Amino acid sequence: MRIQPTAQDIIDLTAAWTGERSADGRPRVSEDVLIALSAITAEQAWHVLDAAGYPHQFAGGWRTTKPGVNLVGRAVTAQFLPHRADFDAAVVTAGAREGHHDGERQNSWVVESLEPGDVMVTDIFGKITEGTVIGDNLGTAIASRTGAGAVIDGGVRDLPGLTAIDNGVFFYRAADPTPIRGVVLSGMNTPIRIGGVTVLPGDIVLGTDTGVTFIPPQYAEEIAVTALDITNRDIFSKQVLAERVYTTAEIDVLVWPEAIEEHYARWLAEGSADNAR
Numbered sequence: 696m697r698i699q700p701t702a703q704d705i706i707d708l709t710a711a712w713t714g715e716r717s718a719d720g721r722p723r724v725s726e727d728v729l730i731a732l733s734a735i736t737a738e739q740a741w742h743v744l745d746a747a748g749y750p751h752q753f754a755g756g757w758r759t760t761k762p763g764v765n766l767v768g769r770a771v772t773a774q775f776l777p778h779r780a781d782f783d784a785a786v787v788t789a790g791a792r793e794g795h796h797d798g799e800r801q802n803s804w805v806v807e808s809l810e811p812g813d814v815m816v817t818d819i820f821g822k823i824t825e826g827t828v829i830g831d832n833l834g835t836a837i838a839s840r841t842g843a844g845a846v847i848d849g850g851v852r853d854l855p856g857l858t859a860i861d862n863g864v865f866f867y868r869a870a871d872p873t874p875i876r877g878v879v880l881s882g883m884n885t886p887i888r889i890g891g892v893t894v895l896p897g898d899i900v901l902g903t904d905t906g907v908t909f910i911p912p913q914y915a916e917e918i919a920v921t922a923l924d925i926t927n928r929d930i931f932s933k934q935v936l937a938e939r940v941y942t943t944a945e946i947d948v949l950v951w952p953e954a955i956e957e958h959y960a961r962w963l964a965e966g967s968a969d970n971a972r
């Protein structure tokens with residue numbers, strides 16, 4: 696038994712990704728794509744994923760420590776189950792074989808595995824009381840290791856301290872003063888369920904005020920490129936409307952006539968989108 700699958704198991708699990716990978720086998724979407732995704736909306740991601748046949752990648756109904764700030768990074772998944780003594784003993788033994796020696800602090804096993812650009816994504820079956828996966832100490836460790844944050848489908852504690860962490864964004868269900876208890880870590884970087892979404896290790900987490908999208912890595916670049924085009928068209932539209940070059944009837948349509956498309960292409964080529972931003 697293993698707590699974390701081997702790199703080869705993770706490669707097999709995510710075989711749809713053909714690009715670069717982390718040492719643990721997870722898909723490693725590039726830094727440039729992550730930066731581009733940090734400015735997009737849940738709707739832009741949804742549009743591409745729905746069209747690609749992935750309509751169930753969004754989970755809503757969160758609280759966030761940084762409203763208005765997006766969370767973007769590569770998922771490190773973790774799953775907790777209700778405590779069961781014999782299973783916990785097996786987990787502690789397997790964990791020690793994989794280098795995790797503090798069997799009483801299984802939540803820290805996950806935190807200590809994190810790398811820059813990772814987002815810790817934890818399924819703790821919605822448990823709030825005694826389901827507080829992190830507080831401000833583990834939150835500080837997550838932020839300093841990842842520069843990103845975490846998605847906890849359960850509780851957090853030390854909320855004022857967690858909110859004060861500048862370099863991390865935390866999505867959670869509710870805060871509670873109790874410490875984590877009565878659970879066992881059943882897996883790290885295994886497939887997990889968050890809301891109605893199946894999340895795989897290396898998925899790109901996009902947390903916005905709307906909710907959290909888990910983007911299969913093979914769609915990350917397409918979403919970044921599509922979103923940039925949508926954003927640019929929006930800037931162009933507002934500019935030509937403000938300058939009264941076209942009427943709203945001409946601009947506010949699903950497909951622009953050829954002349955407006957050509958104008959947009961010229962405008963893009965002149966670098967006007969970058970100037971307007």
Ligand SMILES: O=C([O-])CC(=O)C(=O)O
Nearest residue numbers: 829830831832833834853
């Ligand atoms: O230590 C823990 O397990 C949770 C906690 O309170 C913290 O991270 O500050």
Ligand SMILES: [Mg+2]
Nearest residue numbers: 830831832853
């Ligand atoms: Mg604490």
